[in-house]
Amino acid sequence: MNPVFEKLMKCYKCVREKTDFVPDVAIVLGSGLGEYAKQIDVVFELPYSEVEEFPVSTVPGHAGKFIFGYVEGVPVVCMKGRVHYYEGYPITDVVLPARLMKLIGAKILFLTNAAGGVNTSFHAGDLMLIRDHIACFAPNPLIGPNIDELGVRFPDMSRVYDRELQEIIRDTAKEQRVYLQEGVYAQLTGPSFESPADIRMMRVLGADAVGMSTVVEAIAANHMGMRICGVSCISNLAAGMTENPLTHEEVQEAADMAAPNFTSLVTESVKKMGQLVK
Secondary structure, three states: OOHHHHHHHHHHHHHHHHOOOOOOEEEEEOOOOHHHHHHOEEEEEEEHHHOOOOOOOOOOOOOOEEEEEEEOOEEEEEEEOOOOHHHOOOHHHHHHHHHHHHHOOOOEEEEEEEEEEOOOOOOOOOEEEEEEEEOOOOOOOOOOOOOOOOOOOOOOOOOOEOHHHHHHHHHHHHHOOOOEEEEEEEEOOOOOOOOHHHHHHHHHHOOOEEEOOOHHHHHHHHHOOOEEEEEEEEEEEOOOOOOOOOOHHHHHHHHHHHHHHHHHHHHHHHHHHHHHHO
């Protein structure tokens, strides 16, 4: 058996020994956004450390556990903290959680992150709907022998971010009076923040926001046939756009500022998305 698939199945078996909960929607909470988990009517919590061979998050602001429960009646599994490539894990471990959530039943993957604003019209605290991504700078998680049990060798990437889910988020933002930017997200490896020259390059390439996650998860989930959507919390303007040095504390502060809008947007969007999978 492919060792990557074998590890995934070990994790699946371990989770299923602990809970038989079947989610419809999977939510990944990015840096500083973990407080959203308080909105969930919790049925069961599972620390990553209790899942056999599962990668454990080491970043401040990432609690490192799965939360199973309900958001407005919709069964969800929520990752309170994700795993990043810069923590030293192989890229297949970084996307293992997304694959695992699909195996336990999730049909929709709602990705969130904290991101640096590259678009000059963005401000710290803005929320950005991810329309597309740039995947040139982090290793593709599908490199190596294809795992036929998960998906095809050459998956199409022309519509990674589901258009119907995007429309739900747009409509919800209008209803909740949440100002919503839109754009392209680019993943770099981190953990260092980008240089001013990096950011000028990203702007030329067409990126509106940049971060250290999300894209590889979207690739793996798309490979498995999940419906995907994503929202970035613009935590700061990227390097060279202001005179201020960048810090992780700034990321968390901006997430706190955006929390009320983020909470209402995600909650009401998930409520509507739950109707799509019934």
